[in-house]
Amino acid sequence: MLRYSLKRLISLCLSLAVASVVIFAVIEVAPGDPASFMLGVNAQPDTLAALRAELGLDVPKHERYFNWVGGMLTGDFGTSYTYRTPVSDMIADRMWVSLPLALYALTLSTAIAFPAGIYAASRRGKPGDIAVMGATQLGIAVPNFWFAMMLVLIFAINLRLFNAGGFAGWEDGIWTGLHSLTLPAIALALPQAAILARVMRSALLDILGEDFMRTARAKGLSRRQALWRHGVRNALIPVLTIIGLQFSFLLAGAIIIEQVFYLPGLGRLVFQAISSRDLIVVESVVMLLVFAVIIVNFLVDLAYAAVDPRLRSRT
């Protein structure tokens, strides 16, 4: 297990290094000079040069790469071209919205999907299964912003249980913060839960056909006992893969939901930064997201090994 974890950790570091080079290179070849963009078309050449020096754009490319990576390692992400504030502060603020939102949505989607998938699998072909499958079909087909609007309509406007948008911040306590993230989290979670429930169901159905499930029944376990004791854990491998993918998506892909609920999250930050050619912000956020995705994959790998002993010994 230790060797396995160590190997995964090494591959994690290598992936990060490769990703940083690729991101830097891609952003570098993008047309447009941030300095001239900031100062406008009528800028004086010497002012432009001064600004370029201030932004660190006048040194050779490889030096800029190492400055950027070194800075990130020490928590210095540079200064935003447009807002003239440290990128690290901007990201940190947004992170405190996006990360809890993603975790919240993932928890909800898992909490919905596991029981639904297991229930459907255990009643294959029966009305319960058909109902769950119909609901998940709907959940996949309907876009999440439509759920968002419906939730606002019902819970914010009619029932007045939640605010229609905005984020209350964490200063007034964790519950206030969570309360204002609840509707967006549900809107994000529903389509994800629908996908996850289907994966859970099909993974379980595959397992139910395995020989060892028949062995379990021959030992005297009831259908339900066999399902829970021998089925669920074996079905987790494909489910964990999907959970990992979903978390990465939820972290960065919540931009539409952030717009609908006026949430100051990472998605909106990237959107604004791209439209104002604030490359340093884009670079930093993208790098951060890559970092998050790679960390999540690492955790998923560890979870695989926890679930399946065959992976532990095959180092």
Added chain:
Amino acid sequence: MSLLAITNLSLSVHAAGILKDVSLSIDPGQIVAVTGESGSGKSMTALAVMQLLPNGARTAGSVLLDGKELLDRPEAEMCALRGASIGMVFQEPMTALNPVKTIGDQVMETILIHKAMPKDQAQDRAREVLTRVGLPPDKFPLGRYPHELSGGQRQRVVIAMAIALRPRLLIADEPTTALDVTTQAQILDLLKGLVSEYGMGLLMITHDLAVVAGMADRIVVMRRGEVVETGPTRHLLANMRHPYTRMLFEASSHQVSLPDATGRAPLLALNGVVRDYRLPRTKLFGDPGHHRAVDNVSFTLNRGERLGLVGESGCGKSTLTRAILGLEDVQQGQILLDGQPVFAGHRPNLEVRRKMQVVFQDPFGSFNPRHRVARLITEPFHLLQAPPTGSERQDRIAEMLTAVGLTPEDAGKYIHEFSGGQRQRIAIARALITRPQLILFDEAVSALDVSVRAQILDLLAELCAAYDLTYLFISHDLSVVRTITDRVMVMRAGRIVEQGETEQVFSDPQHPYTRALIAAAPRLPDFGRGAA
């Protein structure tokens, strides 16, 4: 009163009749073998006793265990019986155990689900049972996972789970079919010992008549869901009354007459062949280490000769086959076909490749289901520089299909329209269509029923006469190799330990391993053959 009494059991699944008026009984301490070919309803009979039938199954008749009816028992009561009063062992030990749970947990589960007892007491019981089946805890601690055990060891764990509570009835469904002969002999001994020690009744399901003859007190022969003949083993084997029973026994010991081997010119020559596999590193910067799958193998196969290669799983047969086919390069030594190397400078030599073909074991997995037979059997044509086209191609297809006992009209069909035996005929047609100089048969008849196997062996003998075949026949089945080859090699742990004329090797084996193999292989008693 018998322990298990099945009377006029009929079974249908979704209105399709599976069993019809099946009757049999087992006394305590008795071994009853149910035998027959695939589709005869053997396994369904066992599952009906366990009440583990597929959805949509309807039963009629009666299954009495200790005088009590099982067919109308509620599911909760059946759960209490399964594992406690009836234990079951399955065919496929590689998949019969949950891969993510330790063997200790899985054996303990049988105990804990039926008996309330503290965990450490259950652990002691599990250790006892595992010791009884030959897995002592000092060598096989309870914390082992199934993937850390061999097939035979896994089957012992499955048996331990089935007998942990000393059930009155044990059902074994093809318990040794997936195992090597020497392992099979050990597992059969274990089952016999358990039956006499615990006084259990054993319902054994197997297609292998030689196993049946050596094990069972009574035999039940089934065909298409019906019992055709039943009786005490000796009596039944001595006076087989039903033609189907006689056919089964004749097919099991089927002999073919090969035409005399022609020519003495060497065709395939292996010289000091070594095939190493890299093992995963154990230290970060250490040498990864190697596993030598094929170790210094040399032999010559003459043109017109039929050579056998026998050995147990993991002995390197398949690796050697792949090397001969040029699918993998070898680390040392040389493989020459017709004087030319199979591998020329780390690339397969196409010149040589088109001179040989292969027939694999699985008649179901070795065809693309979306192609028609005509396309399937002409696939090897892509190896040729000038493949036949137009009417010449059609003639070749028709000729080949006729040669293997099918009709030219079959060319337009898809593979799912054929039975297992017919598919193997198509595989042979595919191998023959380029008129290769050498054919490799890799366990080519192992997946077939005995009657179908006999037909395919006859077909091979006919083709030998018609096309003067040269082949290497790889199999774990000694009786098949004995009849279908002129010469045989015995392989163990990557080495050829013995080779010689087939009859000579089988009647007077020199190497101790060959002797052990031949001794472990179950044999049909002579009186059965005499009466047939």
